[in-house]
Amino acid sequence: MSKAKFKNPVVKWIDHRLPIFSFMDHELNHYPTPKNLNYFWNFGSLAGIALVTMIITGIVLSMNYTAHVDYAFDSVERIMRDVNHGWLIRYIHMNGASFFFIVVYIHIFRGLYYGSYKAPRELLWILGVLILLLMMATAFMGYVLPWGQMSFWGATVITNLFSAIPLVGESIVTWLWGGFSVDNSTLNRFFSLHFVLPFVIVGVVILHLVALHRFGSNNPIGIDVKGTQDTLPFNPYYTIKDLFGLGVFLTIFAAAVFFFPNFMGHPDNYIEANPMVTPAHIVPEWYFLPFYAILRAIPDKLGGVLFMFGSIAVLFVIPWLDRSSVRSSQFRPIFKIFFWILLADCVLLGYLGAMPAEGIYVILSRIATAYYFFHFLILFPLLPYIEKTKPLPISISEPVLSGSSPASAFAFREKK
């Protein structure tokens, strides 16, 4: 059993029968963590905190929300006006969704840069992509609940995508709606699913953590931990670093919630849903824009839908698409250049998703979409045959021992 010694007799008694204290001591206190992690490793814990924040504020909101087409909009406004600090809870929830995606996107790109998806962490990565997919479904359905114009028309456009499926598409859309248009039954089921999916996410997050703790975190140089000289106990070194990161995150988050709460929203969602009036400009929330751009880049409806879902599906298999045994981009000079191109490509897709689908924007969307798939499907498997990787250090301790903290060690290596 665990070597943990507890002084408190009650803790001792419980732990002997139900070793939760040993478990926490092992996974949160002594848990060996590479000593060279940089600030990009803060975003995993931040994502967890964002999820908990969303669940807590969401439960409070659901106590005051009415899932009915005639009352949904007004019940949200009642939260904003008459429920004590209801505006605060709602603005935290509303902006929390955006910040959750910001954090998760940084977390994903960190994984791509440092090769965190490679053996033996393939399942860890796949569970992460599954979390992303669940988040997208949850966020989409949550956006429908205030029953504003963008809620209604966003739901109409996105659910209609399924009608592109041959033969059964129409039936699937009717089944999703629970009727022949986006209506009360759609709102009700979206509320139900929006409530339950976050707990499914919690379940997958637990599996994600179990898979993480099997081999521990990857690290900026991407080589395996060789022994205790390469690691530090999680507490206090990374608890304090995560706390500092949380402080920075919360400060930026609070600035958005208190001073620019509607910056990332759309004004049209403060107009109650009206099936008879189509907004001039239907755009999804910003975190869906790159996928929306891919959807519109393909001139065929079914093709667009397939490419859009394909852009997520390809993420599931990248542990096997990338044939290089070197994890970190620091030792892969060509891969590193293409990483930044991919990042720029995704930002460009996001921009194009917000632009009208005409003229130059269509051509750019097609090029950007083509690059996205080229990067994963062609570059990943073929690059190792061309690329000459840099020699790997012998161990993690080496750069750390040369007199620098993990953070400055990172900066130091960047300069090199």
Add this chain to the structure above:
Amino acid sequence: MNAKPYWFKIKRFIIQSCTILSLFFSSQICFAAGEKITFPKLDWSFSGITGTFDRASQQRGLQVYKEVCAGCHGMRLLAYRNLKAIGYNDDEIKAFASENSVNTLNDDGEVVEREARPSDKFVSPYPNEQAARVANGGAYPPDLSLIVKARSDGANYLHALLTGYVDAPAEQKIPDGMYYNKYYPGKLIGMPQPLYEDGVEYSDGTKATPNQMAKDVTAFLAWAAEPEMEDRKRLGISVILFLLVLTLLSYLAMKQIWAPIKNR
């Protein structure tokens, strides 16, 4: 096999595809339809992270709403009691509410009218959208409760719209029941010019120019859309100061904890 249902399915698919595509490309149409309209940016007392509402301006704005806008536009999300926040006392609110009447049931179960109370929501001028449309030549005067939040750059847009009635260019055809407004998307609006010189008589002696009235009613509507704004900003400053101290302390603690590792 009967070919008809098959063809019907194709037709339905084409129609639906067109609908979806038109939804996707509606933005394109919107962009193609007119040049981008820019409106003047005003210096509002409530903009910025420390901005607050100007009580006197809001009260004048309420007067403009009551005397000019309320004939056609409702504010159904606002209750009379909410007016306390812009500086009215209980008696004034009671008096203001009692100018309106609402339906209620008497002891015999009959629908009767009673005077509105402070707890009632603002009484809308029309019983429903249909009635509003019939009374306004088919146009629907939108509810103003959220109008500042429901338009991009709402306060500046609203002020511009209210002062944007100018003579139409000669080539512009104005259909019956439509009016020319240089700031309205598409330039043709169903609302006639609402604000004229001395349209209301301000009790505080402020000169009621259209520009002044537009500013005042916008200040009032900005509050109506975001009644929590002053509380929000005040709380935000405390929260951010707290977080900055917390972040600084955790930074110093982190430096201290990591020092032995760093200097090893």
